[in-house]
Amino acid sequence: MSTPTSHFTDAERETVYRVISERRDMRHFRPDPVNKTVLKRLLNAAHQAPSVGLMQPWRIIRITDGSVRLQIKGLVEQERHATAKALAERENEFMKLKVEGITECGELLVVSLCDQRENDIFGRRTLPEMDLASVSCAIQNMWLAARAEGLGMGWVSMFAPDRLAELLSIPHDAKPVAILCLGHVDDFYSAPMLETQNWRQGVKLNQVLFENCWGQKAE
Template identity: 45%
Template sequence: MLNKPVRPALALARPFSNQERDAVYRAINERRDVRDQFLPTPIPDDVLLRLLQAAHSAPSVGFMQPWNFIVVRDAKKREQAWSVFSKANDEAADMFSGERKATYQSLKLEGIRKAPINLIVTCDRSRGGKVVLGRTHNQQMDLYSTVCAVQNLWLAARAEGVGVGWVSIFNESDMRELFQIPNEIKIIAYLCIGYVDELYTEPELAAKGWRQRLELKDLIFEEEWNRPTKT
């Protein structure tokens, strides 16, 4: 018996009120990569669930929803994860030289042990089958979809007064072994999550002189590559 076609549910796409709109842009503009401002205050389960629901509400190619979330609270496990980071961080420092290396070594680049919750966001590239709608010609779309989930969580966290830090300095094989993640599952993000009472007013790397924000006007082209915009 054939399934009857289901009429899609539609709702009015009304603009947000000025107050609602401003709150969205505030979350975007005040989002920070937190490394050292975490408080020891536990995150209630209902708050964590709201953050994970925000992540789970992200768009995904072919609606494949390729993400999984590993919640890490155990102090011993976080200490082991920090050791994985520390090993890679020493390797990374050696990729710089002179003053740049000294500046790098002065930066705190993670909050693994300080944040009460660590969260690993993964991508199951097999979810949805071999042929996924929308991924037929760009096989990376499932990875991009999972990054959208991370951004959703990050913005929701800002609204909750929760800080998030993305740790990217580690050898994936070491982290995979520590958390028993299958080889076919891709690690997208290792996040440190905790309440904060202070945030930098600009990105920390800008505040500490590592790199400044580029001018938006220099990044916009019109009609084709490298044609400056008239806007």
């Protein structure tokens, strides 16, 4: 059996960093189907994510029923309007933003935290939210793999978790955390969409990096 090498070429390293820098939260899709072999690779990438205590708390539901898609879109639309109201003076501006591509994307996935999570305390006794961090790692794995495959992905978080859970028969002690739109796109955004739409500008690394204590700027 061959031993995997621990070294990568300069070109291989550059590809990893390029994929990270060009990943985008996509909202515009073409309806072309996603190749099933590619989809399996993406799901495997998600499942290879690190997880606290090796609990692998992600549960992924593939939505193939068109009527269920429409119901999910309805839940998102309800929350979109509620969010707009909560934004007060930015309500009209927010309503002009495209926040999902649920009916356009080739694949729709719902990612949930698993049930019976309270039984796992390895690494979670003082930080129970580490299960959510693990699920986020799985989603990021899929996101980066999708970008490498030339596919777009968008994470939709505008929904009432209890209502989505009821729709998808998710157990009461599990919790849906993401609706993922996955599919072909005409092009990837040149920058995060919220920046190009002048909603918000990202901050620089030196604004979030401290040294030794909070607020102490790092070299």
